Amino acid sequence: MSKSRWFAVGSADQSAREPGADAADEALAYDDPKLLVVFCPQAYDPPVIVRQVRHRSGSVPLIGCTTAGEFATGGSDEPSVVIAAFGGDGFTIETVAVPSASENMRLAGDRVARCLPSPEGHPYRALLLLTDGLAGDQQEMLRGAYAVLGAGVPLVGGCAGDDLNMVRTFQLHDDQVLTDSVVAAGIASNAPLGIGIGHGWRRVGEPILVTRSGENRVYTLDDEPALDVYLEHLGVVDPLQVSGRELTELALMHPLGLGGRGGNEFVRFISGADFDEHSLACIAEIPQGGLIWIMEGDPESVLSATDAACSDALAALDDHVPLGLLAFDCVARRLVLGDDGTRTELARLLTCASGAPLAGFYSYGEIARTRGIPGFHNQTLVVLAVA
Numbered sequence: 001m002s003k004s005r006w007f008a009v010g011s012a013d014q015s016a017r018e019p020g021a022d023a024a025d026e027a028l029a030y031d032d033p034k035l036l037v038v039f040c041p042q043a044y045d046p047p048v049i050v051r052q053v054r055h056r057s058g059s060v061p062l063i064g065c066t067t068a069g070e071f072a073t074g075g076s077d078e079p080s081v082v083i084a085a086f087g088g089d090g091f092t093i094e095t096v097a098v099p100s101a102s103e104n105m106r107l108a109g110d111r112v113a114r115c116l117p118s119p120e121g122h123p124y125r126a127l128l129l130l131t132d133g134l135a136g137d138q139q140e141m142l143r144g145a146y147a148v149l150g151a152g153v154p155l156v157g158g159c160a161g162d163d164l165n166m167v168r169t170f171q172l173h174d175d176q177v178l179t180d181s182v183v184a185a186g187i188a189s190n191a192p193l194g195i196g197i198g199h200g201w202r203r204v205g206e207p208i209l210v211t212r213s214g215e216n217r218v219y220t221l222d223d224e225p226a227l228d229v230y231l232e233h234l235g236v237v238d239p240l241q242v243s244g245r246e247l248t249e250l251a252l253m254h255p256l257g258l259g260g261r262g263g264n265e266f267v268r269f270i271s272g273a274d275f276d277e278h279s280l281a282c283i284a285e286i287p288q289g290g291l292i293w294i295m296e297g298d299p300e301s302v303l304s305a306t307d308a309a310c311s312d313a314l315a316a317l318d319d320h321v322p323l324g325l326l327a328f329d330c331v332a333r334r335l336v337l338g339d340d341g342t343r344t345e346l347a348r349l350l351t352c353a354s355g356a357p358l359a360g361f362y363s364y365g366e367i368a369r370t371r372g373i374p375g376f377h378n379q380t381l382v383v384l385a386v387a
Contacts, residue, residue: 005090005191006030007324007386009357011070013078019044020052020081027085028057035086035093035185037128037326038064038172039361041079042162046170046177049081054175060085061095063183064172065130068161068331069362071346073353077339084326084359086386092119092188097173099181102135108182109144116153116186124189126154126384128326131182132169133159133364134271137216139284139376141182142369154370156195156384157184158328158363159283166248166271169364194316194385197368198305199267200333201295201379203257205233213288218280221292225278230270233294239278247273252332255379256286257293267295269332269365269378283365284376295379299341302333306345306381310352313385320387325353327360332379334362349383 010026012019020040027036036057040049046066053062064083072082086093096115101108116127127145131138138159145155160169171181187193208229212219221229231239234254242250251270258266272281286292314322327349334342349358368382369375 003030003088005088005323007357008085009072009083009324009359011072011075011080011082013080014044018052020049021056023081023083024053024056027083029085030087032089033057033060033085033087034091035095036060036062037084037359038062039067039070039082039359040064041070042066042170043079044081046172050172050175050177053083061093061185062172062174063095063130063185065160066162066170067361068164068364069334070360072359073350073357082359082361084324086187090190092117092122094186095173095184097171097176097178097181097183099178101132101141101182102180105136105140106144109141110148112182112184113145113148115184116149117188119188122188122190124191124193126156126187126193128185128187129155129157129182129367130171131157131159132171132180133283134166134169135180137285138365142367142375146369151371154195155367155375156382157367158361158382159365161331161362161364164331191387192317192320193387194313195368195370196309196311196313196383196385197377197380198309199377199380200302200305201255201257201265201267201297202301203293204296205294207291207293210286210288210290210292213286216282216285218282218286219277226280227273227275227278230280240275244272252335253296255295255332256282257295258286259291265295267377267379283378297336299337302336303341303345303348306348309381309383310349313383314352317385317387322353322356323386324357325349325386326384327358328363328366328382329360330366330379330381331362331364333381
């Protein structure tokens with residue numbers, strides 16, 4: 001790994017006295033670090049983890065978030081602090097945080113997009129985003145970023161988690177611990193950056209017409225209350241017998257699919273419901289007048305999507321050897337795979353990396369815009385390969 005361009009990963013679980021410090025020591029493998037990307041369990045107390053990391057890293061720019069699980073090269077099955085580090089003069093990186101993002105999601109996207117540097121000799125660029133998926137319509141935030149950057153700059157990243165409590169997530173920027181925020185790193189590189197996407201879900205049954213929706217809430221499907229229609233498709237006769245937690249469990253295994261170009265779907269996670277008005281809440285917009293499908297998956301289909309996402313990310317490197325991988329994997333895919341399947345997926349990601357380090361987390365939404373305006377996904381795997 002050239003000293004002028006490097007990528008390293010560190011991880012430490014709760015058996016370490018200071019997991020943030022230990023993970024940082026491992027990630028800071030070479031001189032001239034340019035960025036730390038930190039993933040940590042909410043139960044580890046994010047302000048404490050940030051202090052531990054900053055004690056080791058000093059003023060190195062930092063972005064990160066809490067998760068619904070983490071994984072890394074050589075990591076354990078236990079919750080862990082995972083840190084990826086970019087370094088060397090092969091990268092020019094700037095970071096930004098936008099708090100209170102839900103007040104104007106499009107403006108938040110506009111503001112974070114302006115951190116992307118444009119130095120000479122670094123023609124490959126990407127905007128890495130970590131955001132609060134519970135804060136509002138994430139696609140609206142990406143529209144704001146797209147309006148600034150246009151089609152030539154890919155967007156990649158994921159939504160923070162809170163171990164499936166679906167209450168509040170945290171985003172990290174330098175020594176700050178934020179919520180309802182977007183944090184971002186604008187990355188300019190002198191070698192390629194590749195992005196791959198795959199979800200592994202398939203359509204079930206007939207399409208359903210979205211007859212009334214607004215922002216990230218769906219009110220009626222086929223002119224009937226959206227919650228009732230969704231549950232009836234899954235064999236639930238009485239919606240009032242379903243708790244919020246039970247709805248989350250159903251939604252994790254049965255997302256909604258929106259038709260996309262070329263027969264591909266954008267998957268949408270149902271994050272909650274209003275049981276009084278029988279509406280559904282999603283993490284991103286479900287357009288009124290469009291068609292949706294109930295989706296399902298199994299371990300085989302999910303692992304096939306893992307292979308596809310990895311292959312596409314590496315193919316975009318134009319035969320360069322990967323320095324490392326960052327992966328943003330929806331927690332719902334983890335639940336479909338189970339413990340054994342999750343280990344299999346990690347093994348496939350490591351094989352894809354060909355010995356290069358890997359860092360990633362289980363998310364509440366995934367960001368990958370490589371062409372066109374849409375770029376927000378749910379229950380999908382996104383892989384960023386760094387050459």
